[in-house]
Amino acid sequence: MLLTNVELAFRAASVALLLVLAASLLSDFRNVLAARLGAAFALGSAAHAVSYSVGVTSLIPAWHAPLIALSTGNIVVFWLFTRALFDDAFHLRWWHGLVWALVTAFSFAGCVWIAPGGNVRFSITMVNLIVLGFIALAIGQTIASWPVDLVERRRRVRVFIVCAAALYGGLNAVLQIAVAGHHVGDLADTINAGVLACIVAAIAYAMMRVDGADLFPIASEAAPAVVFIQPAADDAADQRLIDALMRLMADERIYRQENITIGVLAGRLKIPEYRLRRLINQRLGYRNFNVFLNNHRIEEAKAALADPTQAEVPVITIAMDAGFQSLGPFNRAFKAVTGVTPTEYRRLKVDAA
Known part of the structure; x- marks a missing residue:
């Protein structure tokens, strides 16, 4: 009973922080693509915090299936968020939405059809391999864009955000593949919920310490003037x-x-x-x-x-x-x-x- 209450408290804390973070991004930077994707990623992470459990069986509650599907599709949002965060000129394309829809639909099908049909391990393994693939894409984007980023504070915080989210998501994906089809126990779920709450709190704290304009530019940098700004006389x-x-x-x-x-x-x-x-x-x-x-x-x-x-x-x-x-x-x-x-x-x- 104690573990259940502690786990519930951790999940509630994560959801609350993520909802506040999403509301803050939409309130201050609603016209910036990276901020909107960040808010969408926060909302998808809230769905993950509500529905995630370490080790699952074929018996998934009906109300869990949509949340699990949104949680899985959130890895596509994470990849898009990293692209928009690190490339001010990034624009969404129609096929980005299609990729998200396909990943979400496959996860939903795994919950309501593939896993209950006796293919639990196959369903879980395929979903988590997809997750690992998009985490790899996000990390690759971070590494590739790191040398050309000129905003020093953004360079520091973005690496922390991506590494923390990728490490948590990657370890969870590997763990799910390893224990697919088995219920590990309440202790594992409580530890996982606690780790997630700590990571969410750390990311929220890191973002609050950085000027929002450094992370999410108000105006695009597609064509800044070549003429430079004159420095002060003492410089x-x-x-x-x-x-x-x-x-x-x-x-x-x-x-x-x-x-x-x-x-x-x-x-x-x-x-x-x-x-x-x-x-x-x-x-x-x-x-x-x-x-x-x-x-x-x-x-x-x-x-x-x-x-x-x-x-x-x-x-x-x-x-x-x-x-x-x-x-x-x-x-x-x-x-x-x-x-x-x-x-x-x-x-x-x-x-x-």
Whole structure:
């Protein structure tokens, strides 16, 4: 009886914190995709807190099935949340919703049809392998986007959020596969509920310590101005570094180099990476290093496309000369900045001449 009450208290605490977190995100950042996905992830996690148990049998209460399905589908929301949190230019596509629907539907079918039909272990194993797959995608996204994130406080807290959620979800998935079809006992459920409550509390605390605008930008960074913000008069050292950085961009066109990294650029300026990251973020207004590079590349491409003497030069040649590695990313970045495709931009400039 004591274990049951403690478990119930842990579950209630998790649900309460998650609901408050979701309400806070929607209240303060309802127009930001990452915040909306974060709120959806919090609500899905609340469904998990209500319905989860370590070790299940084929006898699942009918009211549990929808909650378990939403809890499973929440791993897709988690993956999308990490993408939106780490990439300010990320947009949802129709197939993202389809993936969520398929995962949720499969989990629901496992609860009401596959597991009761005598295939408990198969159902649990497949669902949790899906969970592990999306956790791997989320971790991969974190690792891939880490070097180009310029917001220092976001860099720290986002790794904690992803690692804590991924570690909890991953261990639970492995545990469920190991004990599939067996009821482990009340002690395991109580421990699990306690661990979840602690993780939720830690994530909520970490997010409260970071300025919300660092995590969830009010405005998109698709096309920030290339002109940098003038520093205060007493920041002469920073000003000299910014001047040197802009000379590298304007005179040497270092952005043309293949696979240029912030480490290479910091090495050219003979300063630590963290300082260059801070300068580009706080002085120039960029949140992502690739956006910083691409805006310089696009300025060069715009000049080439508007040049009558280069009217016969293929668009892909102009893109490659400016530092892009392929036509697709160039077209997307160019349209995000100018609102038109490179071909349309060239035609508009010709018509205006």
